[in-house]
Amino acid sequence: MSMSPEHVTKKRRSSGIAIIGMSWLTMTLGLFFATLAGEFVSTIVAAEWMVHLTQAVVIISIVLPVLFVIRRHFHMKSVLLPLTGKSIIHLLFGALFATSLAFIGLAIASMNNWITITEWHFSAEFLLAVALNSCIAFLYEALPEELSMRGMVYDGLRFRLRLPVFFAYVTQIILFLLVPMSVSLLQELVGMDAGNRITLDYMILLLTYGITLQLLRSLTGSLWASIGFHIAYLEVARFVVVPGDRPALLNYTAQDNGLAEIFILYMMIIFVGGIILAVLNAWRWWRIHKS
Numbered sequence: 001m002s003m004s005p006e007h008v009t010k011k012r013r014s015s016g017i018a019i020i021g022m023s024w025l026t027m028t029l030g031l032f033f034a035t036l037a038g039e040f041v042s043t044i045v046a047a048e049w050m051v052h053l054t055q056a057v058v059i060i061s062i063v064l065p066v067l068f069v070i071r072r073h074f075h076m077k078s079v080l081l082p083l084t085g086k087s088i089i090h091l092l093f094g095a096l097f098a099t100s101l102a103f104i105g106l107a108i109a110s111m112n113n114w115i116t117i118t119e120w121h122f123s124a125e126f127l128l129a130v131a132l133n134s135c136i137a138f139l140y141e142a143l144p145e146e147l148s149m150r151g152m153v154y155d156g157l158r159f160r161l162r163l164p165v166f167f168a169y170v171t172q173i174i175l176f177l178l179v180p181m182s183v184s185l186l187q188e189l190v191g192m193d194a195g196n197r198i199t200l201d202y203m204i205l206l207l208t209y210g211i212t213l214q215l216l217r218s219l220t221g222s223l224w225a226s227i228g229f230h231i232a233y234l235e236v237a238r239f240v241v242v243p244g245d246r247p248a249l250l251n252y253t254a255q256d257n258g259l260a261e262i263f264i265l266y267m268m269i270i271f272v273g274g275i276i277l278a279v280l281n282a283w284r285w286w287r288i289h290k291s
Contacts, residue, residue, distance in 0.1 A: 013161055016159075019074055019076070019156035020157060022070055023067060023148045023149075026062065027063060027149060031144075031180075032187070033059070034062075036192065037058045038054055053136055055140050059140055060144060063148060067151075071152070079147065088224070091228040092228060093220070094227065094228025095228035095229065096232075098233045099236060101269045102241075102269055106264060114256075114260070121247065126239070133238060133246075137231050138227070141230065141234065142231050149210070150217050151217075153176075173207060180196055184198055208274060212229075213229060215277035219277055233269055236265070241264050
């Protein structure tokens, strides 16, 4: 006996709400338990990379299996598999796009004397540090976040609830912002120090960063592109712009403290990158509707 259209619509919407809610909750709890595990390991292990590796293992052990079960239960198309040559091209494109914007920003800042590059470093130690950190960033930050928020949550909004693109974007971004806020609340409830201070600047950064990543996924139709962009952004921040105690690609002095961070990481990679992707998406949608 066939179901009525009204029943089909109701079932599709209820499954969409379930997909969105469970995917968001999985990401939030996965991140919380990862920070909790990292806090525990930091008390018995001095090495920072061991703490981050533990966090990566914990979050990936929670997020991936649960999202796989959700996808199977609701008969959703895989947003990552199979891993093909095209997927690798998308991954490299996303990484190259972010890296190119960063070095264009670096060149502009240098030519305008906003920064002065004093020394370049390119060593085996630098390459090993970037490779290790990229693997951890992939497991701890890029893969679970992209798969849950810009994968499952967005697909639930767009294709199960069938929200228009604009409203699907807005809702996904709001849910994305709620993840660190909820994790910080849970951390306070168990007596942990909040991993990130929830400030207006931080929320604006997450807002624009999330939009740029979603635009990249929409343009390429692949989560691998946003994963590549995500990893490249983190590595540029950690090994080029704000290396701290890590091996750095270069040494520089800036006219104003924080100028390089704002211009390269925010203005160039996120803001300019977002504008380029918005224009390309608009052109793509115009061509589709025209044809």
